[in-house]
Amino acid sequence: MRLTPTMTGLSTPAPLAFAFTAKTSAHASRGGAAPLMLDDAGWRAWWQRPSQAQERALYIHVPFCRKRCSFCNFFENGANPARMSRYMAALCDDLQRAAESPFGQSRPFSAVYVGGGTPTDMAAGDLSRLASAIRRFPLTVDAELTLEGRLNGFDDEKWQTALAGGFNRFSFGVQSFNTAVRQQAARFDDRETLLARLRALTRHDEAVIVADLIFGLPGQDEAVWRQDIADVMASGVHGVDLYQLISMAGTNLERAQEKGRLGWAADGQQRTAMYAYGAHTLEQGGWQRLSCSHWRRTDAEQSRYNQMAKRGAEILPFGAGAGGNIHGHGLMYGRDLAAWHEALAAGQRAPGMVMRPNPDARLDGLLRGGLDSGWLALGRLPPPLRAHLLPLFERWQQHGLAERIGETLALTLAGRFWNVNLQAGLFEYLQSNPLGGEAATPAAHPGGARHHSRG
Template identity: 55%
Template sequence: MQFTPTMTGINSPDPLQHAFKVKSAPHAGRSNSRPLTLDSQQWQQWWQQPSQATQRALYIHLPFCRKRCSFCNFFENGTNPEKVSRYVDTLVEQLRIAADTPLGNSRAFDTVYVGGGTPTDMQADEIFRLGEAIQRFKLVDDVEITLEGRLNGFDDDKWQAANQSGFNRFSFGVQSFDTDVRIAAGRFDDKTVLLNRLAELSQHPSASVVIDLIFGLPGQTMDVWQQDLQAVIDTGVHGVDLYQLIGLSGSRMDHAKGKGKVIAPANSQYQADSQTRANMYAIGANHFEAHNWQRLSSCHWRRDARERSIYNTLAKSGIEILPFGAGAGGSIHGHGCMNGRDLKQWHQAHNSTPDTVQTVPAQVPQMIMPPNPSAALDAVIKRGLDTGLLDTRLLPAKLAKHLTPLFEQWQHNGLTDFSSPLLSLTLAGRFWNVNLQTGLFEFLAANPLKQDLAA
């Protein structure tokens, strides 16, 4: 049986800091699939075919930002009111069409996520119209509908428009509360403005308000990080995600690094190394759990049951996600889909649709992947590792046995506690959980299990 350090990690006195050389990208999965070509007739057939999924989501993408953050490589289009309005007009019409198709209306949706970009850069009336378009779909009674964005510019009119049109969860990218760190990272607003606005919004009787923090930003010392963590508690928000800064290729930070420069606050050129970032994660996890916040995943905690994080939970379980908008990703009838990011091409696809009555959404430039025959199984693995507890009884018995030597290696290296049938990730394992997912799929590729043994 073949093992590599990228599968198992390494044995170290401090696995939190040293189990792997570098933390993997945000997601893991199998590789070697090749994109498919879908003609217009097949596209039409997709939308005329009812869904067979038991759980579903909508993902709607707004590819506009007023400013490019230093750590981000996803910036696509500057926020221009006329361009945003044109985009929203088209998007709302496509949602209206999709809601009336057999695929769109055959089964109710459990959750909806409006992401970006910066969706809160829409005007209040545009947010309201988008919310109304979402309501045309069949939705479960307790549906979660998330609007992502930033606090800057998200005024009371937008807040009211969102609430009145059905949005009940709001995810704001704070990244850090420290004013100097924020300015260097390209963020708007100072700490006081953020604290006051979050405290105000969090008083809503039913909506869930969650925020993202990034650890490892330039100038973010351990003291600053601990202040960030306490600020989360003080604001009254209902949930928080902790993400490690990852050096994304193409970001402003990456370009500066290539020139031997650092984008950092003027008063601090401090940059946490990988070991310090691991400690920052541990301090964050311990901080929230000491305040009786519940951990829903390796990076997400909630203050109370109001915050459900349904979209993020189900998306990791391989559910059907219908994608709308330039740059949106999802899955249709088991096929992974990623819409092209080019806004001009996206509009051209809609403008080239015949003038006759449109019965299905326009086919936009996109990459389509063949169904993963192991999708259901992979979802069990990924979801288990992401939450920190994998019940191996949910796996085919012979696969669980096949994976046992890998699980034992993880335990030996301080990443898990394996007491069959339960595989529980340690704090170090939760920090490295994407590496573990990637390593497991690498293990299966190097040590394939015969199909007849997988049952």
Template identity: 60%
Template structure:
């Protein structure tokens, strides 16, 4: 049996800080998929075929931002009103065609996520048209419909337009409440403006208001992070995500680092190392939970049952996600789909001569063959992300195969193990992506036999 430190972590008096060197990626995964050429006939066939999935989502991508944040390497298109208007017209036409297909109509959708980019930069009337386009799909009575974005520019006209047209969950990228840290990160608005706006929106009787916070931003000391957590609790938000800053190549922080510079605040160049970020996570988790916030995953908490985080939860389960928009990603009949980001090419695909009412336009991008281990992997990704991997639905032969890895995690302070479940410690929850990556490395170097995987 091959075991390596990247699988198991290392023995340490403080596993929270030292079990692994650094979190190097936002997500873990492996793939047995291969690139697939999809002809126009096959594309139409997919949309004319009913789904075999019992859980489904729509993902709709709005690839525009008014400003590039220092930590982001996904900036695609400036938010010019005329460009957005043309895009939204084409996007809603595509959604209308898709909604009528047998694929879309064959099973209701559990959740819809409008992401970006900055979807809240579109106009109030465009939010209305988008909401009406979404309502053409079969939705459950309690379908979660999320609009992502930023508080700056999300005025009352947009807020009421969204509410009136089906949106019931709003995810805002606050990242930090500290005015100076926000300025250095390229964010709009000061702390007081954010808190007042969140308190106003959170008074709605049913809508769920969720905020994202990032720990490890340049200039963000532990004291500032503690103030961020306190502000989040005082803001009235119903849910909060705590994300660790990841050094993604190509962002402004990374480019400055290559030149030996730090994009700090006007008064501080403090840059939290991995150990400090671990302590920031521990503080945030402890503070929230001691104030009766319920942990839904390793990075997400709620104070109110209206916050369900359905999309984020189901997306880790390998469900079918129909993707729309330039840069949108998902899956159709088990085939991975990633739409290309180029806006010009995306628009050209909408005006091609071979467009059909039988399917939405096939846009440039990548398609992958179904991953034979997707369902198997999803069980472990979902369990580790939640913090508890229950053994009830896992074959005993698989558990026996993974036992050496599980025992190593327990020895290194990352988990506790009994005959019913593997439960992550606080350190394990902080390092859960590394642990997922380690599990997939373990399976690659110590393969299961096909019969075990199939079970």
């Protein structure tokens, strides 16, 4: 059995700070999926075949932002109004075609995620057309419809249009409430403006509001972080994500760091303390942990799309740069807007990659979803796989990353902080130590979803 520190973490008295040397940002998967050549006739045939999936969602990508934030590499295209409206018109036509197809109609969708970029930057008229296009799909009565974006520019007209169109969940990037930290990160608005807007949007509980916070931004010291947590808890939001700042290639932050102009930022150890503080304070305040990075104040917040994506549900992707999976095949569209427009106008499939189905998709989804939530139900694993993974899990226990509670492997606070490393480590372990016969387990869910969501 081959066990390496990237799989097991290190043996240290302080696993939260030192179990791994760097936080991985990649999506964990077994890897090695081979591309598939699919011609237009094959593609059209896919849309005539009914889905076999047990659960399905739509992912709709809106790759525009008005500003390039210092820390982020999700920026793809400047949000020029004419360019965005042209894109939204083509996207709505594409959605309509898909919704009318036998594949689109064959089974209901329980979640829709409109992500980016900054989808809240689209014009109110485009938002209304998008909502109508989404409603052409068969949606479950309680379907979760999320619109992602930012508070700046999301005025009352857009808010009312989105609610009238059926959006019932909004995910806003706040990052930090601190005005000085925000300015350094090239964000709009100050603390008071954000808090006032969040209070207004949550006053009548018309929809679920979720805020993203990042810890580790330049200038964000412990006192600022404590205030960020206090602010988000008092803001009225129903859910919050706490993300550690990941160094991303091509960001302005990376360039500033290279030139030695970054200024003060928390180091790895300080960040682990920030994560621990945020988790404890939220949980002591009665917030419930739904995943390693997500907490909710009320059970109106379900975070259904993110959980479905981790489990490997069928996700129909739309838009340049969108990813998902159809009939068990991973699918990733290219980011080039011109090429995307050209293909759609010619009635062809948008340029991108199609992958062969992953025969282990159901199990991979179970493992990924379990680790992401912080609880892995060992009894749901086939006995040979469970036995095969036990040596790895025992190391995690020895290293303070997990605990056994009966048939559940529960990640500790340190395990939850390093959960993406644990996911990557687990798939590396399975690749280095293949289990004969595991691939023969029948797959109830199609292949692992690749979508924009963060690990």
